Amino acid sequence: MLRLIEWLAATHWSIALHESLYVYPLVESVHVLTLGLFVGLAVMLDLRLLGLALRRVPVSEVIARLLPWEKAGFTIMVITGGLLFYAIPVRTYQSVFFRAKVAMLLLAGLNVWVFHSRVERRIADWDVAPVPPRAARIAAIASLVLWAGIIVAGRMIAYNWFDCDIQPQPAFINWAAGCVLPPHELR
Amino acid sequence: MNTSLLPFFQWCEATAIGHAIKASPWLFPLIEAVHLLGLATLGGSLLLLDLRMLGFGLRRSTISEVEREARPWLLGSIVVMMVTGTALFLSESVKCYYSQPFWVKITTIPVALLFSLTVRQRVARAGTSQPTGRSRGVAIVSLALWLTVAAAGRWIGFS
Numbered sequence: 001m002l003r004l005i006e007w008l009a010a011t012h013w014s015i016a017l018h019e020s021l022y023v024y025p026l027v028e029s030v031h032v033l034t035l036g037l038f039v040g041l042a043v044m045l046d047l048r049l050l051g052l053a054l055r056r057v058p059v060s061e062v063i064a065r066l067l068p069w070e071k072a073g074f075t076i077m078v079i080t081g082g083l084l085f086y087a088i089p090v091r092t093y094q095s096v097f098f099r100a101k102v103a104m105l106l107l108a109g110l111n112v113w114v115f116h117s118r119v120e121r122r123i124a125d126w127d128v129a130p131v132p133p134r135a136a137r138i139a140a141i142a143s144l145v146l147w148a149g150i151i152v153a154g155r156m157i158a159y160n161w162f163d164c165d166i167q168p169q170p171a172f173i174n175w176a177a178g179c180v181l182p183p184h185e186l187r
Numbered sequence: 188m189n190t191s192l193l194p195f196f197q198w199c200e201a202t203a204i205g206h207a208i209k210a211s212p213w214l215f216p217l218i219e220a221v222h223l224l225g226l227a228t229l230g231g232s233l234l235l236l237d238l239r240m241l242g243f244g245l246r247r248s249t250i251s252e253v254e255r256e257a258r259p260w261l262l263g264s265i266v267v268m269m270v271t272g273t274a275l276f277l278s279e280s281v282k283c284y285y286s287q288p289f290w291v292k293i294t295t296i297p298v299a300l301l302f303s304l305t306v307r308q309r310v311a312r313a314g315t316s317q318p319t320g321r322s323r324g325v326a327i328v329s330l331a332l333w334l335t336v337a338a339a340g341r342w343i344g345f346s
Binding site for chain 1: 224228232233245334
């Protein structure tokens with residue numbers, strides 16, 4: 001995997017993107033600002049599922065009306081996020097924060113899938129309830145916690161505290177980051 | 188930029204809070220992350236109403252109902268943004284003084300706040316169920332103002 005990432009880092013466009021004066025900051029700004037659209041509207045749906053907002057609007061209505069915007073937001077996030085990774089592949093791949101972010105993204109996806117395939121199937125029973133049943137509220141809390149974690153971890157990728165080229169680090173960090181250390185730095 | 192303001196910015200950076208944040212390696216990133224959590228919630232509560240005023244989103248609810256439901260989250264996230272934003276500012280006030288995006292942001296914020304809490308709120312509460320030319324215009328101005336604040340804020344970090 002690391003060799004693939006290293007190959008990616010050596011491609012012309014990766015270097016161009018990394019060294020660009022305006023394109024990289026622009027892509028990063030779009031990534032950050034789209035938080036307001038994608039995570040922002042997800043938060044609104046979660047608040048509805050918790051019975052903390054839009055209590056008089058049926059849950060199915062909130063989901064149906066916000067879904068196209070969520071899809072658009074998600075698409076922008078994936079494209080800009082992919083470009084940010086492509087600009088700095090090796091360091092990002094070996095970042096503990098990036099790895100934590102990917103893990104939490106997978107969990108958030110799993111949470112959506114569980115909600116969609118199990119909880120939402122019986123939505124007719126509680127669609128208009130001001131406070132949805134426990135399973136729906138648990139999914140909402142899981143979503144809020146995971147997205148908060150994803151945002152924090154994503155922001156921390158920018159900091160180099162645990163980078164592989166800053167040694168010594170605790171063995172756990174080097175393991176989690178997948179650092180490949182020269183023999184004299186192995187402990 | 189008025190040179191007479193520089194001593195004030197230097198004073199800001201010399202405050203105990205500014206010092207404490209600067210002295211800690213993880214306090215700034217942490218506050219920054221909370222600022223981003225606020226940004227997401229602020230974006231969501233703004234968009235909910237602005238989209239509705241444009242004729243999208245929760246179309247079966249009235250504009251005034253969406254305004255009422257979004258308001259506590261809008262105000263709450265603004266408070267979070269103000270508190271964390273001030274803390275970040277105190278830790279690097281002098282850098283901000285020389286940053287053009289900072290001045291764009293700090294002058295747009297009062298306009299955006301004033302617009303949201305007066306014109307936008309009044310038009311939304313007028314309670315039409317269908318968007319009008321006026322509500323669309325208000326939504327576009329609201330989005331443009333807050334987008335300017337957010338983009339300028341991100342750009343402070345690049346300067």
